[in-house]
Amino acid sequence: MTDLVGCIAPEKLEEYRNVFVYLENRNGKISRGALEMLGKGKEISVKLNEKVVGIAIGQDLKAVADEAASFGCDLILGAELSDFNGFSSVAYTNIISDFIFEQKPNIFLISGSREGRDLVSRIAVKCKTGVAADCIELDGDPTNRLLIAWRPSFGDKTIDQILCRKHRPQMITSRPGSYKLPEKVEKPDCETRIKKVKVGKLVAKHKILEFKPKTRLDLTSSKIIVSGGLGIGGPKGFEPIRKLAKELEGEVGASRPVVDLGWIPYEHQVGQTGQTVRPKLYIAAGISGKIQHIVGMKASETIIAINTDPDAPIVKYSDYFINADAGKAVAKLADEIRKYKKAHLVEADSEQTA
Amino acid sequence: MAIKIIVMMKQVPDAEEIFIDPVKFTLNRAQARGIINPSDENALECALKIKDQTGAEITVLSMGPPAAESAIIECMGRGADRGVLVTDRVFAAADTYATSLTLAASVKNLGEFDLIIAGESTTDSGTGHVGPGVAEFLGIDQATYCTSLHIENDALVAERDLEDGTEVVSIGLPALATVLISSNIPRRAKLRLKIDALRKGIEKWDHDTLKLPPEWVGIKGSPTVVGALKIPEERKRAAKRITVDQLGELVKELGGMGLIKTEEEEA
Numbered sequence: 075m076t077d078l079v080g081c082i083a084p085e086k087l088e089e090y091r092n093v094f095v096y097l098e099n100r101n102g103k104i105s106r107g108a109l110e111m112l113g114k115g116k117e118i119s120v121k122l123n124e125k126v127v128g129i130a131i132g133q134d135l136k137a138v139a140d141e142a143a144s145f146g147c148d149l150i151l152g153a154e155l156s157d158f159n160g161f162s163s164v165a166y167t168n169i170i171s172d173f174i175f176e177q178k179p180n181i182f183l184i185s186g187s188r189e190g191r192d193l194v195s196r197i198a199v200k201c202k203t204g205v206a207a208d209c210i211e212l213d214g215d216p217t218n219r220l221l222i223a224w225r226p227s228f229g230d231k232t233i234d235q236i237l238c239r240k241h242r243p244q245m246i247t248s249r250p251g252s253y254k255l256p257e258k259v260e261k262p263d264c265e266t267r268i269k270k271v272k273v274g275k276l277v278a279k280h281k282i283l284e285f286k287p288k289t290r291l292d293l294t295s296s297k298i299i300v301s302g303g304l305g306i307g308g309p310k311g312f313e314p315i316r317k318l319a320k321e322l323e324g325e326v327g328a329s330r331p332v333v334d335l336g337w338i339p340y341e342h343q344v345g346q347t348g349q350t351v352r353p354k355l356y357i358a359a360g361i362s363g364k365i366q367h368i369v370g371m372k373a374s375e376t377i378i379a380i381n382t383d384p385d386a387p388i389v390k391y392s393d394y395f396i397n398a399d400a401g402k403a404v405a406k407l408a409d410e411i412r413k414y415k416k417a418h419l420v421e422a423d424s425e426q427t428a
Numbered sequence: 429m430a431i432k433i434i435v436m437m438k439q440v441p442d443a444e445e446i447f448i449d450p451v452k453f454t455l456n457r458a459q460a461r462g463i464i465n466p467s468d469e470n471a472l473e474c475a476l477k478i479k480d481q482t483g484a485e486i487t488v489l490s491m492g493p494p495a496a497e498s499a500i501i502e503c504m505g506r507g508a509d510r511g512v513l514v515t516d517r518v519f520a521a522a523d524t525y526a527t528s529l530t531l532a533a534s535v536k537n538l539g540e541f542d543l544i545i546a547g548e549s550t551t552d553s554g555t556g557h558v559g560p561g562v563a564e565f566l567g568i569d570q571a572t573y574c575t576s577l578h579i580e581n582d583a584l585v586a587e588r589d590l591e592d593g594t595e596v597v598s599i600g601l602p603a604l605a606t607v608l609i610s611s612n613i614p615r616r617a618k619l620r621l622k623i624d625a626l627r628k629g630i631e632k633w634d635h636d637t638l639k640l641p642p643e644w645v646g647i648k649g650s651p652t653v654v655g656a657l658k659i660p661e662e663r664k665r666a667a668k669r670i671t672v673d674q675l676g677e678l679v680k681e682l683g684g685m686g687l688i689k690t691e692e693e694e695a
């Protein structure tokens with residue numbers, strides 16, 4: 075419990091040093107989002123001449139510590155739970171806040187995964203600081219030792235800089251997939267401090283009754299994605315899109331409103347609050363191209379947009395623009411691909427017989 | 429005794445009607461039509477289902493401008509018993525810390541409660557940080573990303589949708605839950621209930637009611653600040669126009685780029 079008081083700033087900001095990164099992990103492996111944060115944390119810590127410190131919680135943290143060290147972590151602070159197996163935001167918030175009170179970090183990066191987003195704001199409230207959510211660009215300002223974070227603004231074109239000038243640590247989240255995975259360092263040089271922690275009292279009434287695992291679609295490493303937006307007209311509009319994706323051996327993506335409307339599950343959502351993708355080919359059918367969608371797919375190598383509106387913002391983000399009805403153009407594309415494949419088969423056959 | 433549920437509801441601008449003040453970089457919300465944040469409709473529906481089954485007293489709590497009253501009345505028309513609007517100029521431009529503090533203080537002011545239900549995130553700024561922030565201020569456990577909720581004995585049993593599966597968790601009351609958008613079908617308001625709500629009216633509280641000093645709330649009480657605004661740098665793209673009749677040519681280009689796998693290559 076935190077007293078109901080305002081966000082009182084610390085007096086001596088210069089006491090706060092180093093970049094914390096939350097090492098979300100499962101079965102001894104650090105999550106993709108946390109590795110991206112570690113990469114960013116390393117970059118910023120070098121720029122600010124600070125250390126990057128990994129914070130890990132789990133049952134057995136040896137493998138996690140080794141992996142973090144290989145990606146350039148300077149120090150790992152771990153808490154091994156001796157009386158609880160699982161995730162509890164109350165317990166984790168307490169443990170992490172204790173590390174913050176003890177170490178006084180300047181910056182704290184947390185992946186915007188479901189676990190990260192469940193935790194981040196409890197930690198911020200407990201430690202009296204702010205969080206910039208779902209950032210898409212991060213940088214360090216060495217003069218003021220500030221974290222410069224950017225997130226999409228409300229309109230359809232701009233991004234906002236969010237700063238936390240007077241409170242520490244400066245906290246942010248970024249959705250998994252927002253950044254490239256970091257490279258391993260040549261000579262890991264990392265100190266590991268792991269302590270045993272009991273959380274029994276905090277989780278006495280927190281009981282995980284059941285867990286049904288399922289594999290969720292991961293678009294972050296897909297080579298080809300065909301996405302549909304409101305312009306496809308309804309859930310049925312995904313039928314030709316699925317066919318085209320199949321023809322291209324790619325995956326199906328979507329804008330947020332069609333997910334919100336239940337036309338397709340959330341695991342297909344591309345954008346600021348969905349997945350950030352960088353395929354070789356991205357086809358956007360009936361998607362207008364608002365900034366929150368664009369930030370999730372603009373790193374694609376080739377972009378094809380299909381839209382009835384020649385002035386839709388998506389046009390200027392596309393390499394090819396098809397000014398037509400999504401359903402028709404998508405079906406025709408699939409046909410043409412089938413034809414192309416056939417022609418190639420014939421060619422290959424004739425070469426063989428020749 | 430019926431359990432006490434608080435539903436946190438934010439009125440958001442209808443996504444298509446936003447206007448940004450180019451000088452002050454602030455949202456001009458006055459221009460956009462207000463609607464109930466979509467996942468808050470699902471949160472309210474969860475509360476109403478509990479009320480249908482076991483009885484419950486539901487209070488809708490919202491922080492926002494006076495115009496948010498209509499959204500609260502709409503919630504009462506669907507079956508909520510009481511509506512509180514926390515409204516004060518000093519609450520304006522709050523970040524998630526100041527918003528969570530103000531809402532937590534409002535919950536305290538409501539007195540005893542068993543369960544708080546919030547939406548998972550809003551469709552305007554959509555941080556998803558307000559629910560957990562309130563839970564931390566109140567020192568209660570939470571279940572986030574829920575698709576269904578029910579009460580068993582003195583516990584909340586919730587189904588949570590996570591990246592790698594579905595978790596069913598039981599947590600002690602009082603607790604806070606956040607509900608995912610589209611996790612149920614919100615009922616419509618009943619005319620009779622809406623008329624009752626209009627007659628009954630809502631309560632309006634300000635920072636004095638909550639005994640919150642102005643420097644703790646709104647923009648003054650917010651640790652995060654919006655700095656500059658920029659148009660992200662983009663790679664220039666050609667936007668080559670292709671008609672539907674030219675799709676064959678486009679496919680050839682894609683084939684040339686190695687984007688179409690032919691059996692031949694697979695073999």
Ligand SMILES: Cc1cc2nc3c(=O)[nH]c(=O)nc-3n(C[C@H](O)[C@H](O)[C@H](O)COP(=O)(O)OP(=O)(O)OC[C@H]3O[C@@H](n4cnc5c(N)ncnc54)[C@H](O)[C@@H]3O)c2cc1C
Nearest residue numbers: 303304305329330345346347348360361362382383400554
């Ligand atoms: C905090 C926040 C987070 C967000 N996160 C995301 C996110 O992660 N992902 C995301 O996508 N959005 C996100 N959004 C929503 C985003 O702002 C837009 O509302 C959304 O991307 C629009 O989806 P759309 O392009 O499908 O719909 P619209 O903007 O309605 O566009 C539909 C398009 O279809 C075209 N069209 C209509 N009929 C046809 C037809 N027959 N054939 C072809 N084209 C047609 C129209 O010309 C239009 O361009 C977020 C918003 C906020 C505020």
Ligand SMILES: Cc1cc2nc3c(=O)[nH]c(=O)nc-3n(C[C@H](O)[C@H](O)[C@H](O)COP(=O)(O)OP(=O)(O)OC[C@H]3O[C@@H](n4cnc5c(N)ncnc54)[C@H](O)[C@@H]3O)c2cc1C
Nearest residue numbers: 206207437491523524546547549550553554555556557558
């Ligand atoms: C473009 C933009 C970016 C922003 N970025 C940040 C940022 O990075 N960090 C930051 O701290 N603030 C940020 N803010 C400020 C943030 O919008 C406010 O703090 C806002 O009051 C609550 O945040 P939310 O809409 O994200 O709520 P969420 O956390 O997404 O809301 C979740 C749930 O909490 C409840 N809830 C939220 N607000 C209210 C309310 N007023 N009354 C009743 N219930 C409510 C609802 O049940 C809602 O479904 C940003 C604002 C804008 C416009």
